[in-house]
Amino acid sequence: MADILTLVFKNYINQSGKPKDINIITPSKCSTLVVGENVINRSLLLLAAVTAASELGLKVSFFTQVQIQSLPGSLQDDMSNLSPENLKKIKFAYPNSLEDLLQDVASLHEPVSGSAAPPSLIVVDGLERFLRVPGLSGALQQAELASAAHIAALLFDTAAFLTASLEERAAELSPCRVIASFQSEGEGHAGGDPSASEPILSVLDRYFQVRCTLDRDLLSAPGARPQDSWHVYLSGAGIKEASLTKGEEDPNLPKEWHMLLQKNGSMEFTPV
Amino acid sequence: MTDYEMTSCLSAVADQLLKEVQKTYQEKTQIPDDLLIALRFVFGSCALQALDLIDKRSVTCVSSFSGRRAYQVMGGSGLLYTCYTSCHYCPCPAFTYTVLRRNDSLLCKHILAAYLSQAMGLSQQETVSDQQMSSILSGRAAATDT
Ligand SMILES: [Zn+2]
Numbered sequence: 001m002a003d004i005l006t007l008v009f010k011n012y013i014n015q016s017g018k019p020k021d022i023n024i025i026t027p028s029k030c031s032t033l034v035v036g037e038n039v040i041n042r043s044l045l046l047l048a049a050v051t052a053a054s055e056l057g058l059k060v061s062f063f064t065q066v067q068i069q070s071l072p073g074s075l076q077d078d079m080s081n082l083s084p085e086n087l088k089k090i091k092f093a094y095p096n097s098l099e100d101l102l103q104d105v106a107s108l109h110e111p112v113s114g115s116a117a118p119p120s121l122i123v124v125d126g127l128e129r130f131l132r133v134p135g136l137s138g139a140l141q142q143a144e145l146a147s148a149a150h151i152a153a154l155l156f157d158t159a160a161f162l163t164a165s166l167e168e169r170a171a172e173l174s175p176c177r178v179i180a181s182f183q184s185e186g187e188g189h190a191g192g193d194p195s196a197s198e199p200i201l202s203v204l205d206r207y208f209q210v211r212c213t214l215d216r217d218l219l220s221a222p223g224a225r226p227q228d229s230w231h232v233y234l235s236g237a238g239i240k241e242a243s244l245t246k247g248e249e250d251p252n253l254p255k256e257w258h259m260l261l262q263k264n265g266s267m268e269f270t271p272v
Numbered sequence: 273m274t275d276y277e278m279t280s281c282l283s284a285v286a287d288q289l290l291k292e293v294q295k296t297y298q299e300k301t302q303i304p305d306d307l308l309i310a311l312r313f314v315f316g317s318c319a320l321q322a323l324d325l326i327d328k329r330s331v332t333c334v335s336s337f338s339g340r341r342a343y344q345v346m347g348g349s350g351l352l353y354t355c356y357t358s359c360h361y362c363p364c365p366a367f368t369y370t371v372l373r374r375n376d377s378l379l380c381k382h383i384l385a386a387y388l389s390q391a392m393g394l395s396q397q398e399t400v401s402d403q404q405m406s407s408i409l410s411g412r413a414a415a416t417d418t
Contacts, residue, residue, distance in 0.1 A: 099410070099412070102409075102410040102411060102412075103406065103407075103410045103412060105410075106405075106406040106407070106408075106409035106410035107402075107403070107406035109336075109338045109339075109340040109402065109405065109406070109409075110338060110402045110403070110406060112339065112340075113336075113337045113338045113402055142368055142369065142373060143368075145368055145372045145373055146363065146367075146368040146372065149361055149367075149368070149372050150361065150363065150411065153356055153359050153360075153361030154356070154361075154409060154410070156356075156358060156359045157342075157356035157357065157358045157359055157361075157409075158409075160358035160359075161339070161340050161358070165338075165339065199372075199373065203372050206360075206372075207359060
């Protein structure tokens with residue numbers, strides 16, 4: 001999935017900077033967990049969904065608890081890509097609870113029996129809303145870990161099954177990727193690995209091969225307000241693989257980006 | 273080695289071992305002592321408990337029309353646990369505690385029983401509808417409930 005995120009970074013690259021050569025982005029099976037603040041996470045996920053639908057012609061299943069009110073500024077700037085035809089490829093669903101989300105994801109295999117093609121991208125916005133019950137401790141916290149493993153494992157297993165089915169049906173639509181977002185509790189505290197203090201994140205990391213971390217950039221670009229300047233970096237098992245085999249991440253693509261949020265809400269990326 | 277590298281290294285050994293079990297069992301229809309010792313070495317006390325579950329024919333491989341598959345393992349307590357075919361997950365308390373929370377082991381006896389019974393060709397087979405499969409995968413229903 002980091003292939004689609006990398007495509008997003010490349011599409012919304014800062015024009016004034018000297019763009020690095022990012023030519024061919026090979027499809028990757030790796031599922032990605034975006035860890036940052038929920039509003040930024042959602043914008044990035046929407047950009048990824050629209051990019052996958054409009055540029056790659058992929059079907060997308062988008063799960064969120066928050067009604068999508070407006071499109072991120074980056075998309076408003078560039079409406080040419082957004083034909084109704086392309087937008088129809090994205091199916092939004094609004095599960096209310098973890099149980100509903102599990103049921104929705106679990107039934108994604110059903111169209112395979114019919115003629116409809118399954119999605120090539122599954123997006124889950126705001127996993128923390130489905131998983132976190134405030135003020136938990138002890139045994140209940142353990143239940144939270146079990147729930148996190150359940151949804152993450154189900155997403156992994158579903159993507160593996162749909163990838164195999166897409167390969168048989170229409171190889172150009174495979175693999176099926178997963179991208180989910182999670183707002184870490186330690187958000188706002190700079191530095192350090194949040195999973196060290198947050199067991200739920202280390203459980204999610206078992207099932208997501210790539211993590212895309214969005215940190216506030218404290219050494220922000222001149223003239224930018226600190227809240228608009230972000231450090232974006234890709235890490236995880238899917239990234240560490242040095243050799244490129246089919247379905248893995250390309251080690252030559254940039255792993256670190258600087259993201260500047262414009263006044264109209266659009267995002268601008270510069271490779272670091 | 274980091275925890276992660278340790279785990280992925282161990283799971284490579286575990287994968288190799290399960291392949292070995294499959295190959296040997298196909299040839300000899302039994303697991304020789306050296307492989308049993310290796311299973312105990314890699315999986316600890318889970319190994320014998322898993323073999324015990326297989327003896328009791330506790331593992332069912334459920335499949336539906338879409339081609340989706342999952343394992344259902346009947347635990348000692350009579351509860352049915354659904355495990356996935358492509359990654360390690362089990363809803364049992366031991367998985368949550370020893371694997372997710374403490375990171376002490378790779379898997380629980382149910383997952384190991386599912387893999388071993390698959391390798392040995394000793395799982396029961398059951399076909400369900402696509403909708404039943406969805407309920408099983410989501411944890412809403414067990415196959416035999418419906
Ligand atoms: Zn178990």
